[in-house]
Ligand SMILES: Nc1ncnc2c1ncn2[C@@H]1O[C@H](COP(=O)(O)OP(=O)(O)OP(=O)(O)O)[C@@H](O)[C@H]1O
């Protein structure tokens with residue numbers, strides 16, 4: 001039996017058709033879980049490597065050995081800095097292997113004690129130690145070295161295995177095949193190559209997680225399959241899925257008992273997690289000195305970008321001794337493990353509350369006793385205006401392309417970020433003459449992936 005898997009930046013879910021009925025896989029009491037994993041022990045982090053005097057003397061020994069080899073084998077002479085670089089590489093690799101072997105972090109064992117979803121985030125904030133990886137999907141399209149690649153594949157494997165085992169238990173049969181959703185464009189530092197790498201990594205992880213057969217479907221195409229089921233009459237439709245990491249659009253011919261036809265898709269690698277960074281920098285960071293103290297603004301962006309490991313690492317390395325009080329102490333408290341995650345959670349929560357309430361007070365007592373921030377809906381709109389602007393531009397491009405196609409009868413809107421009133425307004429303004437149909441923001445994609453999975457099992461959609 002095939003299942004559909006929505007491996008989302010913020011939330012993951014799975015579903016299938018059983019006896020002709022859509023069945024959503026339950027994770028505990030919920031229909032989805034936050035895409036976060038926590039490992040209680042510390043997985044060696046290659047960037048923790050520093051040349052201690054002992055390691056420095058190992059490097060020197062290697063350089064000497066390399067020079068001797070060079071003379072013995074008559075190989076062309078290499079400059080001293082090249083020899084030193086090669087020697088450091090060897091010492092660094094040995095250091096990593098040694099750490100993985102001797103620390104309680106021994107990778108496999110550590111992975112066996114993984115926690116998923118909100119439990120993962122809570123555990124990390126409670127213990128302040130160990131490793132929390134949130135939104136690994138956001139990292140798949142970035143340039144990475146071999147060590148980081150291994151860790152990211154491990155994490156993705158664990159999430160997919162968690163899904164596979166949970167589904168197998170609920171369905172009472174071993175699940176080994178899946179249709180996995182993918183954005184049109186992954187978040188990437190390498191353009192199209194980033195999406196290719198992301199797919200390779202997911203394939204690799206899925207195989208280790210026990211899937212014998214997987215295929216991919218673009219997320220807005222999946223949402224279209226779901227919308228298709230509800231349409232009695234054939235129509236052209238535009239599907240807009242605004243998630244945590246990406247915004248994806250598809251143009252399709254749907255409904256009326258015929259097979260759905262997906263004609264075209266567009267992708268923008270921005271989503272709800274960018275709104276959290278915007279809000280955090282705009283509304284929370286002034287409390288930490290943004291625009292007031294002489295701290296470069298990129299420090300604040302690094303602190304707020306919890307889904308970007310290199311940026312988080314940069315922030316952890318910053319030195320705040322030159323910053324005046326009270327900002328210095330607050331910034332130092334933001335250095336405590338778990339604090340940037342907590343600040344981000346508070347930013348996301350504030351964003352969500354402000355989508356229905358006029359104002360909200362965020363308690364930031366973990367930065368300093370009694371500190372908090374009051375924000376209003378207008379603070380939120382100001383903070384997220386760069387995203388809204390970008391979204392409108394992307395939808396404008398879609399509109400331009402529509403002249404070559406027949407005007408759609410409806411725009412079907414899904415994805416968690418489509419709960420934002422400002423985002424809904426931007427979509428409406430972009431397509432003023434087309435009916436807006438609001439789908440389930442959370443389960444549109446996974447329900448459509450289940451339709452695609454059922455089709456592979458021989459059931460027509
Ligand atoms: N009321 C709300 N207002 C604004 N944003 C919201 C609201 N509720 C949830 N969100 C946001 O929706 C996003 C999650 O949406 P969704 O579950 O569709 O993403 P995803 O599928 O995990 O991500 P992606 O598809 O981009 O990989 C999060 O950024 C979350 O903060």
Ligand SMILES: [Mg+2]
Pocket residue numbers: 006008009219241243244415445
């Ligand atoms: Mg999604």
